Structures are given as structure tokens and as C-alpha cells.
Amino acid sequence: MITQDGRINDRFSWLNRPRQQPKVENGRLHLTTDPNTDFWQGTHYGFRPDNGHCLLTEVTHDFSLTVRTEFIPKNKYDQCGLFVRGNRGNWIKVSTEYENDRHSRLGSVVTNYGWSDWATTDVSSSVESRWYRIQSSENGRGKDFLIESSEDGNSWNQLRISHLHRYFDRLSVGIYACSPNPNKENNGFNAIFDRFYLGNSTWK
Numbered sequence: 001m002i003t004q005d006g007r008i009n010d011r012f013s014w015l016n017r018p019r020q021q022p023k024v025e026n027g028r029l030h031l032t033t034d035p036n037t038d039f040w041q042g043t044h045y046g047f048r049p050d051n052g053h054c055l056l057t058e059v060t061h062d063f064s065l066t067v068r069t070e071f072i073p074k075n076k077y078d079q080c081g082l083f084v085r086g087n088r089g090n091w092i093k094v095s096t097e098y099e100n101d102r103h104s105r106l107g108s109v110v111t112n113y114g115w116s117d118w119a120t121t122d123v124s125s126s127v128e129s130r131w132y133r134i135q136s137s138e139n140g141r142g143k144d145f146l147i148e149s150s151e152d153g154n155s156w157n158q159l160r161i162s163h164l165h166r167y168f169d170r171l172s173v174g175i176y177a178c179s180p181n182p183n184k185e186n187n188g189f190n191a192i193f194d195r196f197y198l199g200n201s202t203w204k
Contacts, residue, residue, distance in 0.1 A: 001029065001055065001057075001174070001175070001193075001196040001198075002024055002027050002028075002029060002194075002196070006024050006027065007024065008022075008024065008029070008055065009057075011057045012055050012056060012057045012174060013055070013056060013057075014053070014054070014055055014056075015053070015054040015055075015056055015085075015172075016037070016050075016051050016052060016053050016054065017053065018031060018032060018033060018034050018053045018188070019034050020032040020034075020187065020188075022055075027194060028192055028193065028194040029055070029175070029192065029193040029194070030190060030191075030192055031053060031055075031080070031175075031177050031190070031191045031192075031193070032187060032188050032189070032190050032191075033052075033053060033078070033080075033177050033178055033179040033188030033189055033191065034053070034179065034188050035075075035179050035181060035182060035187075035188055036051075036179070036180070036181070036182040037049070037051050037052045037053065037178040037179055037180065037188075038051065038052055038077075038178050038179075038180035039052045039083075039091070039093055039109070039111075039176070039178060040109070040111075040116050040180075041088075041089060041111045041114045041115055041116045042114055042115045042116060043115050043116050043117065043118075048114070049180070050088050051178075052176055052177065052178030053176060053177050053178060054083050054085070054172075054174060054175070054176040055174045055175050055176075056083065056085065056172040056173060056174035057172065057173060057174055057198070058170050058171070058172055058173075059170065059171055059172075059173055059198070060169060060170045061200070062135075062136045062137055062138055062143075062200065062201035062203075063135070063136055063173060063198060063199070063200065063201055064133065064134075064135045064197070064198070064199050064200060064201045064202055064203070065082055065084070065133065065134045065135070065173050065174075065197070065198050066082075066131065066132070066133045066153075066195065066196070066197040066198075067081070067082055067131070067132055067175055067193050067194075067195060067196045067197075068129065068130070068131045068153060068193070068194050068195040069081060069095075069096075069129065069130055069131075069132070069175075069191060069192065069193055070128055070129045070191075070192040071096070071098075071128060071129075071177075071189065071190075071191050071192070072128060072189060072190055073098035073104075073125075073189050074179075074188070074189045075098070075179060075181035075189070076098060076099060076100070076181055077097055077098065077179065077180040077181055078097070078098045078178075078179050078181070078188075078189045079095040079096065079097040079098065079177065079178060079179075079180075080095055080175070080176065080177035080178075080191035080193070081093060081094045081095030081096070081132045081175070081176065081177075082094050082095070082132045082133075082134050082173075082174070082175060082176070083172075083173070083174060083175065083176035084134055084136075084145065084171055084172075084173050085171065085172040085173070086164060086166060086168040086171055086172075087168075088114075089111065089112075089113055089114035090111060090112055090113065090114075090164055090165075090166045090168070091111050091164075092108065092109070092110050092111070092134065092145060092147070092162065092164070093108065093109050093176060094107070094108040094109075094132045094134060094147050094149070094159065095107075095108075095132070095176075096123065096127075096130055097120075098125065099125070100125065101125055102124075102125055103122045103123065103124060103125055104122070104123055104124075104125045105120040105121070105122060105123070106120065106121050106122075106123045106130070106149060106159070107119050107120030107121065107159065108147045108159055108160055108162070110145075110160075110162040110163075110164075112163075112164060112165045112166070113165060113166065119159065119160050121159075127151065129151075130149055130150070130151060131149060131150040131151070131152070131153045131156075131195070132147075132148070132149050132150075133146075133147075133148045133149070133150070133156060134146070134147050134148075134173075135148075135201045135202065135203035136171075136201055136203070137201060137203050137204075142163065142164060142165070142166070142167040143163070143164055143167075143168075143171075144161060144162070144163050145161070145162050145163070145164070146158065146161055146203045147159045147160050147161070147162060153195065173198065175193050175196070177191040
């Protein structure tokens with residue numbers, strides 16, 4: 001994602017580029033979110049926002065996608081992590097979503113045919129750094145996905161195994177961040193990404 005000379009790789013492009021110019025410092029991407037940005041489709045809440053910030057590249061084969069994030073949330077629901085996208089109505093995200101100064105929600109959203117689910121577990125808000133990994137596997141009926149998290153990048157915990165019901169010849173994969181809180185008096189929050197890896201899937 002970041003080249004050796006400190007630029008964003010040309011293979012990656014923005015979906016909903018943030019207003020404040022993202023920066024690369026010491027091989028780390030710094031992204032400040034816009035307020036009132038989110039990814040969600042339909043279920044329970046009824047709304048369908050699709051304006052969170054993503055930096056994505058296309059893949060046409062099974063993949064392993066990893067990143068380490070640091071996040072200093074300002075408002076409820078601030079989040080950053082990994083994103084896998086077929087189109088507006090079919091995608092996956094994994095992140096930690098800030099709730100309050102005591103606990104946040106580590107989890108994932110899988111969206112199929114315009115309907116999102118949300119699987120979470122409560123974690124301490126004192127943890128400001130976390131790794132995420134998504135791996136895919138072709139099963140003859142489309143792609144399955146293994147979604148994991150880690151606090152050190154070595155010991156991984158499974159969050160879920162999921163499936164995209166619609167088949168895509170190519171997917172867009174990469175990092176994302178958003179701030180669903182509509183408070184326009186703030187400038188969003190700062191999300192930092194590094195240790196990004198995109199390679200062949202090792203999930204058997």
C-alpha cells in the first residue's frame with residue numbers, strides 16, 4: 001500500500017476520499033475521517049450510508065489481507081480496519097467501533113444483497129492498537145472468508161467465518177475508516193495504518 005519512497009501505491013485508489021489530505025509518515029498512513037460517514041445497509045436502522053473512506057485495490061484470486069491500526073477515537077462509533085467490497089450492496093468490514101471510555105465493540109459486518117449484519121464482542125477501550133486479517137477461499141459456490149484479529153500480529157483470534165452470496169470475478173480490498181457521528185463541529189478522528197500486507201491466502 002505504501003511504496004519504499006513513502007507514497008501511496010498507484011494500484012490503490014480512494015473510495016470517498018476524506019476532505020483532509022491523508023499523510024504518509026515513516027511508512028504509516030495517517031487518515032482523518034469526515035464526520036457523518038459510515039458503511040451500513042438496511043438492517044434494523046433502515047439507513048443505507050455508503051460514504052466511509054476506503055483505500056482499495058482489486059484482486060481476482062484468493063487473498064490474505066492484513067493491517068495494523070492505531071486509533072484515537074473522539075466520538076461514539078469511530079472505527080477503522082479492513083474492507084472487502086464487491087459493490088454497494090455486498091461487502092465485508094472488520095474493525096473496533098468505539099462506544100465509550102470503558103468499552104468498545106470489536107467485530108465485523110457482512111453485507112449481502114443490501115442487508116448488513118453485525119457480529120461483535122466487547123473489548124476494553126484502553127487498547128488503541130489492533131491487527132486485522134481477512135482471508136478468502138473459493139468453495140465452488142463463491143467465496144468464503146475467515147475474519148480474525150490480533151493484539152500483537154502473531155496470535156490470531158477468529159471472529160467469524162462468512163460468505164458473500166453474490167459471486168464477483170474481482171473484489172476491491174484494502175483499509176477503511178469512518179465516523180458515523182453526525183457532529184459537524186469536529187474534524188473526525190485520526191486513524192493510523194501500517195504493516196499492510198496483501199498476498200495469497202493461506203487459509204485451508
